[in-house]
Amino acid sequence: MKLESASIDDLSQILASRELSATELTTYFLNRIDARSDLNAFISVEHELALESAAEADRRLRAGDQAPLLGIPIAEKDLFCTTGGLTTAASKMLANYRSPFDSTVSLNLKQAGAVRLGKCNLDEFAMGSSNENSYFGPVKNPWDTTRVPGGSSGGSAAAVAAGLCTAATGTDTGGSIRQPAAFCGLTGLKPTYGRISRWGMIAFASSLDQAGPMTRSAADAASLLEVMAGSDHQDSTSLPEPVPPYRQLIEQSIKGRTIGVVPSLLDGVSPAIVEAYQTCQSALASQGATFREVVLPHHTHSVGAYYVIAPAECSANLARYDGVRFGHRCEDPRDLQDLYLRSREEGFGDEVKRRILVGTFALSAGYYDAYYNKAQQVRRLIQSDFISAFEDVDMILLPTTPSTAFQLGENISDPVSMYLQDIFTISANLAGLPAISFPVGQAEGLPIGLQLIGPHLDESTLLQCVHQYQQVSDWHTRTPSEPS
Amino acid sequence: MTIPTGWQVDIGLEIHAQLNTQSKIFSGSATQFGAAANSQASFVDMGLPGVLPVANQAVFEKAVQFGLGVGAEINRVSRFDRKNYFYPDLPKGYQITQMDAPIVLAGAVTIEIDGTEKVIRITRAHLEEDAGKSIHDAVDNATAIDLNRAGTPLLEIVSEPDMKSAEEAVAYARKIHQLVTYLDVCDGNMAEGSLRFDANISVRRDNAIELGTRSEIKNLNSFRFLEQAIEYEIERQVEALESGASLAQDTRLFDPDKRETRQMRSKETSTDYRYFPEPDLLPVELSEAFIQSVANGMPELPDERLARYQSSLGLSNADARLLSGERPLAQFFDTVANGVDDPKMAANWVKGDLLGKLNETEKSIASCPITPEQLIDLIKLIEAGTISGKIAKEVFQAMWTGLNVSVKDYVSREGLEQVSDVGALEPLIQRIIDANPKQADDLKAGKGKLMGFFVGQVMKETSGQANPQQVNTIIRSLLDL
Numbered sequence: 001m002k003l004e005s006a007s008i009d010d011l012s013q014i015l016a017s018r019e020l021s022a023t024e025l026t027t028y029f030l031n032r033i034d035a036r037s038d039l040n041a042f043i044s045v046e047h048e049l050a051l052e053s054a055a056e057a058d059r060r061l062r063a064g065d066q067a068p069l070l071g072i073p074i075a076e077k078d079l080f081c082t083t084g085g086l087t088t089a090a091s092k093m094l095a096n097y098r099s100p101f102d103s104t105v106s107l108n109l110k111q112a113g114a115v116r117l118g119k120c121n122l123d124e125f126a127m128g129s130s131n132e133n134s135y136f137g138p139v140k141n142p143w144d145t146t147r148v149p150g151g152s153s154g155g156s157a158a159a160v161a162a163g164l165c166t167a168a169t170g171t172d173t174g175g176s177i178r179q180p181a182a183f184c185g186l187t188g189l190k191p192t193y194g195r196i197s198r199w200g201m202i203a204f205a206s207s208l209d210q211a212g213p214m215t216r217s218a219a220d221a222a223s224l225l226e227v228m229a230g231s232d233h234q235d236s237t238s239l240p241e242p243v244p245p246y247r248q249l250i251e252q253s254i255k256g257r258t259i260g261v262v263p264s265l266l267d268g269v270s271p272a273i274v275e276a277y278q279t280c281q282s283a284l285a286s287q288g289a290t291f292r293e294v295v296l297p298h299h300t301h302s303v304g305a306y307y308v309i310a311p312a313e314c315s316a317n318l319a320r321y322d323g324v325r326f327g328h329r330c331e332d333p334r335d336l337q338d339l340y341l342r343s344r345e346e347g348f349g350d351e352v353k354r355r356i357l358v359g360t361f362a363l364s365a366g367y368y369d370a371y372y373n374k375a376q377q378v379r380r381l382i383q384s385d386f387i388s389a390f391e392d393v394d395m396i397l398l399p400t401t402p403s404t405a406f407q408l409g410e411n412i413s414d415p416v417s418m419y420l421q422d423i424f425t426i427s428a429n430l431a432g433l434p435a436i437s438f439p440v441g442q443a444e445g446l447p448i449g450l451q452l453i454g455p456h457l458d459e460s461t462l463l464q465c466v467h468q469y470q471q472v473s474d475w476h477t478r479t480p481s482e483p484s
Numbered sequence: 485m486t487i488p489t490g491w492q493v494d495i496g497l498e499i500h501a502q503l504n505t506q507s508k509i510f511s512g513s514a515t516q517f518g519a520a521a522n523s524q525a526s527f528v529d530m531g532l533p534g535v536l537p538v539a540n541q542a543v544f545e546k547a548v549q550f551g552l553g554v555g556a557e558i559n560r561v562s563r564f565d566r567k568n569y570f571y572p573d574l575p576k577g578y579q580i581t582q583m584d585a586p587i588v589l590a591g592a593v594t595i596e597i598d599g600t601e602k603v604i605r606i607t608r609a610h611l612e613e614d615a616g617k618s619i620h621d622a623v624d625n626a627t628a629i630d631l632n633r634a635g636t637p638l639l640e641i642v643s644e645p646d647m648k649s650a651e652e653a654v655a656y657a658r659k660i661h662q663l664v665t666y667l668d669v670c671d672g673n674m675a676e677g678s679l680r681f682d683a684n685i686s687v688r689r690d691n692a693i694e695l696g697t698r699s700e701i702k703n704l705n706s707f708r709f710l711e712q713a714i715e716y717e718i719e720r721q722v723e724a725l726e727s728g729a730s731l732a733q734d735t736r737l738f739d740p741d742k743r744e745t746r747q748m749r750s751k752e753t754s755t756d757y758r759y760f761p762e763p764d765l766l767p768v769e770l771s772e773a774f775i776q777s778v779a780n781g782m783p784e785l786p787d788e789r790l791a792r793y794q795s796s797l798g799l800s801n802a803d804a805r806l807l808s809g810e811r812p813l814a815q816f817f818d819t820v821a822n823g824v825d826d827p828k829m830a831a832n833w834v835k836g837d838l839l840g841k842l843n844e845t846e847k848s849i850a851s852c853p854i855t856p857e858q859l860i861d862l863i864k865l866i867e868a869g870t871i872s873g874k875i876a877k878e879v880f881q882a883m884w885t886g887l888n889v890s891v892k893d894y895v896s897r898e899g900l901e902q903v904s905d906v907g908a909l910e911p912l913i914q915r916i917i918d919a920n921p922k923q924a925d926d927l928k929a930g931k932g933k934l935m936g937f938f939v940g941q942v943m944k945e946t947s948g949q950a951n952p953q954q955v956n957t958i959i960r961s962l963l964d965l
Contacts, residue, residue, distance in 0.1 A: 080534075081533065081534040087533070087534075089533070094533065097533070099532070099533065099534065100527065100532070101527055101532075101534075103534060198536060199534065199535075199536055200534040200535075201534060202533045202534050203533075203534070203764075205763075206763035206764050207763035233538065234536060234538060235536050235538075236536065236537070236538050236539065236764065236765050236766050237763075237764065237765075237766065312760060313760075313763055315568070315758075316566050316568050316576075316577065316578050316758075316760070318577075319568060319570065319576065319577020319578055320531040320532075320533070320575060320576045320577050322570060322572075322577060324572050324575075324629070325530060325531070325575065325629075326532065326533075336572065340570055360758065363568070363758035363759075363760055364756055364758060365756045365758075368758075368760075372760060
């Protein structure tokens with residue numbers, strides 16, 4: 001068995017049987033990370049911290065600790081606040097920032113025994129669909145290094161796909177887990193809004209942001225989600241419902257489940273993806289699922305609504321980066337105004353500035369009703385579309401992306417075509433629903449991902465469905481070739 | 485000050501009351517005043533990346549208490565919004581406040597000016613967080629920021645422009661101060677900024693229907709400054725309009741040294757705050773049961789107490805007003821009045837001797853060296869005839885300085901009980917009559933004034949311990965009056 005593509009269950013067994021220690025496993029992965037620095041998947045590789053955690057995991061293993069992720073090597077998107085190293089959000093603004101506290105997600109993973117190897121690259125403040133908007137440079141897709149890994153959780157996706165860690169955390173505001181998962185051949189889950197605490201996750205758009213796991217398989221995603229999820233008194237929007245035993249529940253059959261399909265939305269989607277959409281249905285049908293057409297009448301308005309609401313919220317969320325208390329501060333400010341203007345001008349990249357400007361405009365007196373209020377109206381309509389659809393079906397199958405991974409630089413000068421990358425993913429964020437992308441094929445050596453969207457808090461069914469699909473397919477086990 | 489002839493004034497106040505919760509509105513930090521700079525600023529208060537606000541449930545109870553205290557409707561579902569602006573002491577770059585859906589809806593209070601009552605309408609009251617403090621003179625060439633105050637809960641109480649003079653505005657401000665301290669939702673400490681006023685002032689010709697162009701004077705932190713600022717502003721606006729100038733809406737600051745207001749910003753340069761719903765907080769849903777439980781726990785309000793003092797205790801309006809004015813004094817008085825037979829005597833002692841002494845020594849009722857229980861003991865001794873009123877005043881002085889025994893023991897230790905024993909007094913009085921035959925004859929002949937002379941002599945001989953009533957009776961009997 002190759003350690004770099006082993007599942008969490010396999011590694012847990014290896015560790016429990018003392019075949020390998022957590023320290024040996026960690027060293028193995030740290031070496032792989034160092035060997036693949038060309039991918040630029042990590043902003044910081046935390047060698048020392050990781051080995052300390054591994055030593056602690058070994059102690060716990062010896063003591064018979066049964067923690068679910070004990071010794072499992074993971075990586076975290078550098079949007080989660082962690083102590084002991086840097087937390088940058090891939091921004092010059094926070095290039096040297098050290099958080100004095102850990103995010104709830106990071107703490108949960110730590111308590112479960114996971115060993116964090118480092119912090120993954122991303123689009124600055126999670127704004128982007130290609131991971132080209134990072135102050136620390138673009139991330140490359142391990143399947144083809146001339147292509148993007150997707151974004152914003154591009155570093156996390158590249159790291160898992162290249163076997164630099166077993167699993168990674170991502171965040172998804174408009175598709176930032178699912179789109180890179182699709183581009184890199186991974187399973188990526190965006191849970192129900194509020195399922196995972198946002199405490200310590202640097203905010204982009206608060207009403208849409210949600211953390212989630214990025215893994216090779218649904219089984220690994222279930223293991224990670226079980227640890228990451230839960231209510232948190234530090235996040236008022238976190239949901240109080242108890243966390244189900246996802247890893248156990250996914251073993252159930254999907255016989256009798258009804259899956260909604262939306263043929264009307266497939267126009268403009270690349271033929272290979274449309275074909276994969278059909279093939280996947282056959283595979284799921286062989287598992288006992290039935291299919292039914294549904295309509296999502298307002299789906300096409302989701303991108304427009306999203307690019308008002310998300311920038312509006314980000315324009316406020318990013319106001320704290322003013323050079324006064326932490327983060328980048330310009331040299332020798334003349335006065336307060338100069339301090340603000342130059343610190344922010346120098347500290348933020350173009351895409352971040354673009355969104356702050358758009359959001360500020362959308363909230364301005366005289367425009368608020370036409371933009372922000374209208375977008376909120378659209379959001380409610382999209383939510384009710386889903387509610388109606390879920391009266392007939394258990395989940396909805398959609399492409400994750402309109403195409404496979406595009407070339408680095410291909411869309412960077414055209415924000416709108418970049419924004420349209422998110423056309424299939426955004427609606428789940430607007431509706432706050434769980435959605436999972438999973439690998440279903442390849443086109444010209446590049447992974448294809450499809451997406452299942454489920455009802456509120458029904459992560460179990462999504463994971464179950466993908467897990468059952470992964471029992472009869474092997475796309476999730478395929479790995480990109482490595483440079484010799 | 486009188487309003488200039490031919491003009492009317494319209495004043496509305498926005499009052500920021502700091503709610504006296506133990507911790508801040510959206511973080512667990514303490515709210516204590518005067519702590520070392522930034523020692524009460526948590527990660528949330530500093531607005532660090534990744535932090536989230538969590539509402540302190542205690543602020544909802546206090547806001548509802550206030551709402552019920554002004555007879556307002558309580559909003560069953562209120563919401564928080566973000567108010568966006570950049571300032572160094574505003575760590576997040578936005579203030580969390582309530583714009584569209586405040587927790588307290590319309591209510592009213594009654595003020596009294598020279599015996600005439602007037603209703604002032606309250607538009608709304610909403611919850612928000614305070615900003616930090618910029619300190620401009622602590623560090624050379626730099627402004628220092630203290631975030632201890634950042635996140636302190638505020639209730640912003642907004643009135644209708646119902647006040648027609650500085651006097652009415654001050655009366656309203658005092659009324660709110662009285663109410664929030666009575667309800668114990670705010671400590672009312674103006675010197676520490678617990679209550680701050682923004683005054684919206686406009687003037688119009690007597691016959692005008694529309695309100696004039698208003699100026700808002702920000703951040704007045706005493707009743708006196710509020711009064712002075714309004715008076716200055718009325719004069720300034722009337723003068724300008726009478727000289728043919730036009731006024732533009734603006735925001736002004738009051739300079740207490742120069743006693744004038746000056747422009748801070750004009751409407752043209754005013755900030756667009758880009759309010760929008762705060763996505764990090766859920767709507768505040770208040771159940772009927774919660775509101776009912778707050779209603780059940782409401783203390784007696786000032787107006788209710790004032791009425792009770794007059795109707796049940798038989799106090800005059802002036803005495804009742806004085807004694808019910810502040811909750812700590814009213815509570816002191818209530819204890820005393822409940823512990824003695826004659827509430828009027830209790831009222832006289834509290835408003836007279838006690839308040840007099842407190843004023844003289846510039847002490848508040850909270851630091852009064854005499855407890856209500858001691859005052860009850862003293863009044864009971866008077867009521868029982870054990871000591872005279874005159875002696876009681878001396879005992880009161882001793883109580884003020886501090887007794888190390890009970891009032892009763894002190895009186896007996898010092899031998900201050902009245903002499904009411906006929907056997908003891910009669911020979912003494914006979915001796916005094918014998919020593920003053922002329923005065924005795926005159927009194928007998930009808931010069932009633934001389935009774936005082938004899939009583940005085942007896943009191944002198946007994947060092948004031950004789951019961952004057954008793955002395956009077958004995959003199960009359962000895963002289964066959």
